[in-house]
Amino acid sequence: MNRIALIITGLVLLPSFACADQQVRAAWYGNELRGHRTASGETFNPDALTAAHKSLPFGTCLVVGNPKTGKTVAVRVNDRGPFVSGLTLDLSSGAARAIGMRSTASVTMRRC
16 A cells, blocks of 8 residues: 655745735624633633634734824733624623723734
8 A cells, every 4th residue: 555645844834914905894792701711712801812712722822003192002812702794803891991991992913
């Protein structure tokens, strides 16, 4: 039996927003989930600078910006979601507050 082995080393595939800002829709969540477990197993703290994303690995660092205020914040992905059509990120209330986001909004997102 012939076997063909293909070994690729040093190949890293990054999402298209790895280096450039990507415009996305985001919402935030807070005290209603304080103390609940996130998908990563952490206890949710709404004051922490964290976010939920559907597919990025837990621990991924993102810089999220509010174009209306010019403020940015670095967040860490520790949960899954949002599970609402048209949204890409759910920010903790602490992260939303840091960029002056009061409701669902368009934000910029890139890896740290």
